[in-house]
Amino acid sequence: MSQNVLLVIGFTWPEPASTAAGNRMLQLLDFFKSKGYAIVFASTASKTELSLNLDALEIESKSIVLNDSGFDTFIKDLNPKIVLFDRFLTEEQFGWRVSENVPNALKILDTEDLHSLRKVREVSHKKGIPFSTKTWLQEDITKREVASVLRCDLSLMVSTFEMQLLTQTLKLDQSLLLHLPFLLGNISSVEQESWLKFSERENFICIGNGKHAPNVDAVLWLYQEIWPLIRKALPKAQVAVYGAYLPQQVKELHKPEIGFLVKGWAEDANKVLSHSRINLATLRFGAGIKGKLTTVMQNGTPSVTTSIGAEGMYDGLPWSGAIAETPIEIAREAIQLYTCEKDWLEAQQNGIVLVNELYNKEKLSERLAIVLEHLHQNLEEHRIHNFMGSLLGHQTMQSTKYLSKWIEEKNKKE
Known part of the structure; x- marks a missing residue:
């Protein structure tokens, strides 16, 4: 493939006709196609009758497997310029493999929403207690999700509230985040x-x-x-x-x-x-x-x-x-x-x-394009300044990596 390759690792296959997340993903795919990227969409999920027809968009589909070193060979051969993780769960599973095999690829996390925030609010609602950021900060899922944000070069945030939560409450570096809501055409x-x-x-x-x-x-x-x-x-x-x-x-x-x-x-x-x-x-x-x-x-x-x-x-x-x-x-x-x-x-x-x-598509697309160009030109410096991200990528912190390797070996013996 050409140098300009985007690999999307999808939590699910996009369903624009049934979910907002599917529509969001379609908007991002359209953006990268407009910039001349060859796109490969990979997922461990099963397709449904509502899954987007990626072939019609000239996007290659690839089924991948969890805890399988075959992914390493696949991504080395593909050599993408950008890897886009669809939600933090895919970054947890595949982020370390991306870093090891294509270290120069730009890693982007599309959060969709902060899953930890949604989950903690749901639990609080069911228990009949008010939601608080204190409770959110104490949950393991919050730590996992924020760790994924820190390990990536850029995280796309749809909500101004969630931007404030990460930058003001957690004091995350603004350079790691980009407010990018839905990319919609103007209502004429x-x-x-x-x-x-x-x-x-x-x-x-x-x-x-x-x-x-x-x-x-x-x-x-x-x-x-x-x-x-x-x-x-x-x-x-x-x-x-x-x-x-x-x-x-x-x-x-x-x-x-x-x-x-x-x-x-x-x-x-x-x-x-x-x-x-x-x-x-x-x-x-x-x-x-x-x-x-x-x-x-x-x-x-x-x-x-x-x-x-x-x-x-x-x-x-x-x-x-x-x-x-x-x-x-x-x-x-x-x-x-x-x-x-x-x-x-x-x-x-x-x-x-x-x-x-x-939600102006043209203005938001321009915003994304400018940030991506800056990151491509200054990726080494960007990563040096993201010390917490480097720390979380250190081998002593990579529990998911070694668990994955253990599961893979265990599967071979069964």
Whole structure:
């Protein structure tokens, strides 16, 4: 292959039609293709019927195996200029092999979100205790994830909140991080003119992948405590719940008699979103930024969500709808937006501003390109200054490396 090779080590095969993470990965693949990179996407996961057709994008697919030195030969022969780890778990498993076999390759971690933050928030929610950064700092998963960040040359962060958490609370060097949210095209005036008007839309929508614990909890909370309040004020209203891989406990909530409709996976999410009047994103825990919330903005649909739902997404600009915390507050805001065209139109315009100012593909792509060029030209110096990263890469700290080697030898004897 040519010198400009990007190797992506995926935690899963990307599913842009069903997950925000899949869309995020597709945006990064598009960026590197636009820069002339030959791309190889490797993963230990199994493909699904919703997996992206990488062949159609002229991206090579490679199945890899954990704890297998065959990966060493593969990556030496490939000799990538950049290795992109999809979430910290792939860096834990393969990062040391990358460093040993292609030491000059630029190592980038796409965090998607801080998994440790999401996990600790989920545990805190289930225990009924407030989340605190003190609790987050004490968890092993936090230490593992931050260690991955330090071992990489650059980590891509989608959320302004998570950027602040790493730079202000943990005092990580800003040069190791890049705020890079979703790379979206501007919403043009032509697109806006094609949107259905307030009077042409009806009902509510709730959308999210069923494999994602925050989404399942959001639907259950909506059904149990929020929807009865909305339905009481709007007795003819309906809410449609969409998402791939919805679990049985969600499917059983399908109750047409109360206007609660569980639809499952939407083959065309934009179509169902563009016909809905209000999106409900009743998230009680989670991390990162929410692809469903930028997607609804791209379809001119206001959202009612929580502070967790909107976290790291609006940078002090007016939200595209309303942010509320309790069932009563969420229901009140949803009813107001649903019935007041003036407020609805203002929320829609706020969404246009958010997408065009904070998620501008051209500006963000330029930001990434400049940082990558600087790192390529100054990689040795960059790594010298990242002493903690060098320390974590030292042989005395590489427990995952030696565990992997032990597992490999054990597998050979069985």
